[in-house]
Amino acid sequence: MNRHDHRQADELRPISFIPHIAPNATASVLASFGNTRVICAVTIEEDVPRWMKVQKVEGGWLSAEYSMLPYSTLDRKRRDITSGKLDGRSSEIQRLIGRSLRAAVDLSKIGQRTVWIDCDVLQADGGTRTASISGASVALAMALNKLVAEGKLAEMPMKQLVAAISVGMLEGTPLLDLCYVEDRDADVDMNVVMTEGGQFVEVQGSGEEAVFTADEMAAMLALAGKGIRELNALQREAIAAADRPAAEDLSALQALFAR
Numbered sequence: 001m002n003r004h005d006h007r008q009a010d011e012l013r014p015i016s017f018i019p020h021i022a023p024n025a026t027a028s029v030l031a032s033f034g035n036t037r038v039i040c041a042v043t044i045e046e047d048v049p050r051w052m053k054v055q056k057v058e059g060g061w062l063s064a065e066y067s068m069l070p071y072s073t074l075d076r077k078r079r080d081i082t083s084g085k086l087d088g089r090s091s092e093i094q095r096l097i098g099r100s101l102r103a104a105v106d107l108s109k110i111g112q113r114t115v116w117i118d119c120d121v122l123q124a125d126g127g128t129r130t131a132s133i134s135g136a137s138v139a140l141a142m143a144l145n146k147l148v149a150e151g152k153l154a155e156m157p158m159k160q161l162v163a164a165i166s167v168g169m170l171e172g173t174p175l176l177d178l179c180y181v182e183d184r185d186a187d188v189d190m191n192v193v194m195t196e197g198g199q200f201v202e203v204q205g206s207g208e209e210a211v212f213t214a215d216e217m218a219a220m221l222a223l224a225g226k227g228i229r230e231l232n233a234l235q236r237e238a239i240a241a242a243d244r245p246a247a248e249d250l251s252a253l254q255a256l257f258a259r
Contacts (some may be wrong), residue, residue: 004181005034012227015139017238025118027142029238031135034179035125040135042143045114062101064117065095066132072121076239084093093129094119096202100133100162100193103201109157110147117138126180130164130191137162138235142242158204160196163231167192167220169212174219176227183194188212192224196232 007013013034021028025254048061053208067090070076082088086094097119103202105115117140119132142160147153166178168186183189190205205217 004174004179009173010102010176010223012230013179014236015231017135017235018144019238019242020063025139025143026146027242028121029135029139029142031131031138031255032148033127033131033134033177035123036127036131036137036179037121037123038066038128038131039118039120039122040132040139041118041120041239042136042139043116044111044143044147045116045120048112048114060110060113060115062098062105062115064094064097064101064116064119064136066090066097066119066121066126066129068124072124077102092133096129096193097132097136100164100201104137104158104160104195105140105144105163106113106157106159109155110153112143115143119154123243124180126178126183128165128167130177133162133164133193134231134235138238141235141239144197145242148234161232161235162193162195163202163226163228163235164191164193165231167224167225169210169220174216174223174249176223188220192219192221192225192228194225194228 016032020028021030021039022041026040026044030037031040041127052061069076070079080090082117088221097117101117117136119136121128141161144156144158148156152236165176167190168175168178168182169188170182170186178186185210187210188207191205192203193201
């Protein structure tokens with residue numbers, strides 16, 4: 001079938017992780033999956049939640065927050081603060097981000113600290129949760145590397161990277177990394193989170209007024225595995241290049257928004 005953006009069925013959108021997008025954070029990246037763009041920032045707080053102190057839980061904690069900025073969609077999205085509460089979708093996604101990143105970190109090794117992960121969607125074209133998880137993993141690795149380099153941590157507490165990707169069935173064809181139009185029209189859509197070692201962290205899938213077979217599910221999971229291996233390679237490149245001159249990041253940012 002011909003995809004909306006002319007990709008092959010097993011092809012990722014153009015993906016990049018541009019570091020240092022939020023200078024006041026401990027580490028940050030602008031994660032781009034095609035036209036979906038998310039700022040993923042990590043801030044380290046030298047304290048732990050009260051419940052950990054009360055229960056005398058050793059180590060630290062990791063928590064995530066997720067939001068879509070009002071101008072990230074075609075129709076302006078109202079800020080959650082105007083309704084006085086976080087909408088159900090945002091709440092579900094930020095819990096997913098937190099679970100996904102906690103699976104990658106040995107919290108007992110980060111000391112009495114809280115790792116805050118903030119994911120803010122600048123532009124949404126499908127896959128905002130997968131871009132958030134994949135970008136947050138890069139920013140988290142950068143932040144923890146920084147703490148190790150500063151002597152605040154004795155060893156790297158991040159066990160391995162995690163990444164996430166969407167897959168789906170459209171007109172009987174399994175597709176990788178759905179853009180908004182494909183996600184809207186898909187008979188089945190699924191979000192898959194995996195570790196760098198190939199283990200599943202979470203699988204979210206459902207038929208959209210449709211059903212799917214075991215063979216179709218296997219085909220989608222195989223596509224997800226392929227996509228996540230490619231994402232892991234891009235994540236590693238971004239982490240290795242995190243110390244490059246700021247001028248290179250500016251050039252990459254200008255090129256991204258010139259597309």
